Amino acid sequence: MQFRAGRLPGLVLIEPRVFADDRGFFQELFHRGRFADAGIDVDFVQDNLSRSKAGVVRGLHYQIEQPQGKLVRALRGEVFDVAVDLRRSSPTFGQWEGFRLSEDNQLAVYIPPGFAHGFSVLSDSADVLYKCTALYAPQHERTLLWNDPTVNVAWPHSQPPIVSGKDLAGLPFGHAEMFS
Numbered sequence: 001m002q003f004r005a006g007r008l009p010g011l012v013l014i015e016p017r018v019f020a021d022d023r024g025f026f027q028e029l030f031h032r033g034r035f036a037d038a039g040i041d042v043d044f045v046q047d048n049l050s051r052s053k054a055g056v057v058r059g060l061h062y063q064i065e066q067p068q069g070k071l072v073r074a075l076r077g078e079v080f081d082v083a084v085d086l087r088r089s090s091p092t093f094g095q096w097e098g099f100r101l102s103e104d105n106q107l108a109v110y111i112p113p114g115f116a117h118g119f120s121v122l123s124d125s126a127d128v129l130y131k132c133t134a135l136y137a138p139q140h141e142r143t144l145l146w147n148d149p150t151v152n153v154a155w156p157h158s159q160p161p162i163v164s165g166k167d168l169a170g171l172p173f174g175h176a177e178m179f180s
Ligand SMILES: Cc1cn([C@H]2C[C@H](O)[C@@H](COP(=O)(O)OP(=O)(O)O[C@H]3O[C@H](C)C(=O)[C@H](O)[C@H]3O)O2)c(=O)[nH]c1=O
Pocket: 048, 050, 058, 059, 061, 062, 070, 117, 118, 119, 136, 164
């Protein structure tokens, strides 16, 4: 299990050790001690799984209270996974970073509390599994507009994406609630 720091402080890309044999493969998805040794000293309390078809963008979401750290991977398919730094105190406040996560590369990304999270589906379909460090609290959920021109995420899709009504109503960066 290899850990590599992302460009934005707190983001960590995790490459699992895959044990392949003539049956298939085995890998550990999370290991409390190894993650703590890598600086990700967290307990996960909720696992989420979403399936999305080609061209979908989900996000950019965050909980302004009870913020969630997320360990994100694509079990099937491929996504462009995006984290936006909403921590006013951060030197990279307002900046985004994206990671291609796929069934093939088996990479995972840890996104700490303080970021908005979303992804764009690059394959025909994608199953995204992610562990959260805080429970879902819809009353605290906020949406940053997925294509906000200030943040200016370079989404890799060519066609206009399929976006939920909630996400289409996301707030622009200048109006969104931020973390201290
Ligand atoms: C997030 C969540 C949703 N729900 C229910 C609420 C809705 O009835 C339904 C779909 O929810 P939503 O449209 O918010 O799902 P996504 O657009 O995939 O939201 C997620 O998208 C981005 C990528 C994230 O990082 C967040 O985890 C999460 O906000 O599931 C629950 O019951 N529990 C939950 O934890």
